[in-house]
Structure formats: C-alpha cells, structure tokens
Amino acid sequence: MLRHLWSRMQRSLSSRLIISHVAVTIMVLAIALGISNITFRNYLVGSQVKNLATQGQTLARVMQRYFAGTLYRPDAVYLIHLVQGSLNDRVYVVDNIGEIIMETGNSRLPAAPWSRSILSRVLVKGQEFQGVLEGAGKAPEATAGIPVIVNGQVAGGIFLEAPLSTSNQTATSLTGLLLVGEAIAIVMAGFLAYGFSKRLTRPLVSLRQSVSRMGIEEQEQTHAEVEGPQEVRDLAQEFNRMSDRIHMQMMQLRKESDVRDTLLAHVAHDLRTPLTSIRGFLEAIRDHMVDGPGRDRAVEVAWEETLRLKRLVDRLLAATRIQSGAGKKNPVHVMTWIETTLERVTPLIKETGHSLVWKQRDDAVILAIEDYLVEALINVIDNAAKWGRAGTPITIDSVLGEEGRTIAISVKDQGPGISQDVLPHIFERFVTGDKARKGSSGLGLSIVHEVMEQHQGYVTAKNDPEGGAVITMTLPVFDVSA
DSSP states (O other), X not given: OXXXXXXXXXXXXXXXXXXXXXXXXXXXXXXXXXXXXXXXXXXXXXHHHHHHHHHHHHHHHHHHHHHHTSSOHHHHXXXXXXXXXXXXXXXXXXXXXXXXXXXXXXXXXXXXXOOHHHHIIIIISOOOEEEEEEOTTSOEEEEEEEEEEETTEEEEEEEEEEESHHHHHHHHHHHHHHHHHHHHHHHHHHHHHHHHHHHHHHHHHHHHHHHHHTTTSTTSOOOOOOXXXXXXXHHHHHHHHHHHHHHHHHHHHHHHHHHHHHHHHHHHHHHHHHHHHHHHHHHHHHTTOOOTHHHHHHHHHHHHHHXXXXXXXXXXXXXXXXXXTOSOOEEEEHHHHHHHHHHHHHHHHHHHTOEEEEOOOOOOEEEEOHHHHHHHHHHHHHHHHHHSOTTOEEEEEEEEOGGGSEEEEEEEOOSOOOOTTTGGGTTSTTOOSOTTXXXXXXXXXXXXXXXXXXXXXXXXXXXXTTSSEEEEEEEEOOOTTO
C-alpha cells in the first residue's frame, strides 16, 4: 500500500513540487546546521583559549614578584588559587629551563604534552602561545602559555590547560536547539510548499479539465482560463488557439459532411429521374409497346435524357476538378477568354433560341487558369439561357474598374429575374430558382463562385430594373510590367 501511495505521489505534479521543496529545505538546513555546529565549536573553543590566555597574563604579573624574590611561595600559591577561582583548569608554573615549580588546579585533568617548540617559544623567545592540544587521554584540551618577564629577561612561564568538554557541550546544546528549530522550519516549509504547489498547479488542473471537455461538448468551443505563471499562461493561450483551429476544422468538416450528404441525395435524385425515363422507354421499345412515330419519339426522349445525364456528370466532374485547384495560372486576355467561351457555347445557345450579344468594350490581362474561367462563363451563359425567354438576347460585357485594377465581366438575360428568397443563396450548391424545372442541378453558379475565389475575385447577382438577371464576375488585373 505504501508503495502504491508513493507511486501515486510520484505521478502527481503537486506532490513532486511539495517533495522537491521539502527536500531542498532539508538539504539547505542540514548544510546550515553543519556550518553552525562548526562555527559554534570554533567560536567557543577560541573564546575558551582567549580566556585562558587572559587568566595566564594575570598570573604572569603575580609571578613576576615571585621570580623577583619579593613574594613567598605560599603567598604565590594563594594568589594563584585566588585568580584561578573555581575554574576547571590546571595551572603550571615553570622556570626558564622548563622545570615545573608549582602545579595547581584540577588534578584529574590529564596533562597535555608540551612540545619542545612550544616551550622554546614561551621560555626562550618570550612569546605567548594559544591553541588546542591532545591530553594524555587523547582528549583535546584548550592550552595557553604566557612568559614571565623580569627585568627584560624570561624568568619562567605560566602554562594553563582546560578541558573542551564545556565548549563541546555548549555547542551540542546550541546545535540541538537549532535542530529543533530546523525541524519546525521543515514542517512549516511542507505546509507552505503544499499551499504554493496547489496554487501553481491550479491553472494546470483547469487546463486539464478544459482538455478533457474537448470533443465532448461538441456544440461549445472549449477555452481554458489564462491564469497562473507566465509559462502556464502561454500554454493556455496556445491551447485556446489550438482549440479555435480545431473548432473551425470541426465546423468545416461538419459543413462538408452536410454538403456531401446533400450532394449524394441530389445526385441520386437527379440520376434516378432520367434513368427511370430511359428505362421506361427502352422497356416499351423492347416489349414492342410502341411502334412507328411513337417509337421514334421514345428513342428521342431517351436520347435527351442521356444528354441530361451527361451534363449532370460533366458538372459534377467539373466541380470536383475545380475544387481541387489543380492547374497552373498564366496571363490570359479577357477578350480571348470570352471569345473561346462563345465558340464553345454558341451551338447550345442556338438550340434554346437565344442570341449572344458581345459588346467588346474593355480588355485586360488576368492571371488565371483559362479552362476554369471558360467553364465558369459557360455556366453563367447556360444559366441565362435557361431562365431567359426564348428568342431574347443574352448580353456579355466587360468593363474596367477604377484605376484599371479590376475588370468586371457581366452576363444579362431577359428572364423573370431571381426571387428575393433565392438571391442571397444563389451561389450555394444545389440551389435552384425552380425545383420543378428540368436540367437544373444547382451546381453551375456554385462552380462560378469557386472559380472566382480561386482567382482572388468574386461574383455577384442582381436583378436589372428593366427586367432579367445580371451575373457579374470581377477579377483583379494582372500587372504585366511587374
């Protein structure tokens, strides 16, 4: 169970932050504790050694009278005990050759071996010595050596020894107090780390919740709160931008799915009607139900229905090809584009009883895929032929815009115009003015709209006050000199 709990804590960012904060606190306080312990001990030992040296200097002034012969031994011993007081130290009085002539103080304190260099420094050079030496029991002792100067000559010396147990005990007590304080500090650091980690991870938790909601709440766009540290705020902003892109793509996919379903439904409907007619007439011919003029009429109707199927399939293939955007753009003259289109569409227009009127007003060069432009203009003229009254002209015109940056190609018919409820949706797929009218798939003007968008242009539709509808394609003029 403990292993499971530890594994769970390791997976949690909040727990990791708490553990890392507490671990850093423990390491810092442990280092501080070690440094403090060494500092306390060095300070207390140094203070003890200085106190011994000060006491030794006082005793040296007393023993000056002894070595000068003005103070008797009992009086000297008495004064040493008086200066020494109740201190737990040991005092040696030696002559100038290192012989001990007096010894007072703690008799249980093991004597520290005085080296020849220390004796020479005090008794020969007349210099003080302060330090720590190991006693006979290998226990370190604070020591001090003070020369006794009489008439400018070293007459002897005062050597003092004191155990370091008091300093060590004091340092240990102070270290213990610091350890207790640091334990309290670690606990407080744990609580503070918990609070800080919860505050730091709250934006991440909110972001995780936003991510978990993505894809579930399909109708709503998921956004995360932009809060917390700058790094988390940047992450939340990037997530929101990604969410916006995904939402737009989802909406586009949903729209394309709806269009695809509608396309299949319309294609199925438009294919079923002529196929049913063709099948019915062919069955009548096969079963010899019609003969003579009736048979010829059945063949003619079947032929017309096959042409209708071909036009529908051609429109679907053209829409698919144009939507893919495949092809290379080249400079194209508007006059050449219109002329090529009229050559292809004139035979069909004559069948409908219309005439084409080309004003040939303005010309310009545009950067385009000529086949796509021809297909678009054919669709506009075909639409005008369907809705224009038989025998009326279809007018094509081209007019340069202001400063010659654009050129508009318009096609006007003499039909009833476009109804106001259809006009805003005229360039959408499968939108027709009259659903009962044969030969209208609702793809022609949507293809025109797609071609214009691919060429950075646009197409508009309006009703002429004098009658009929006007479809206008506007394209940017290509700067040949650039």
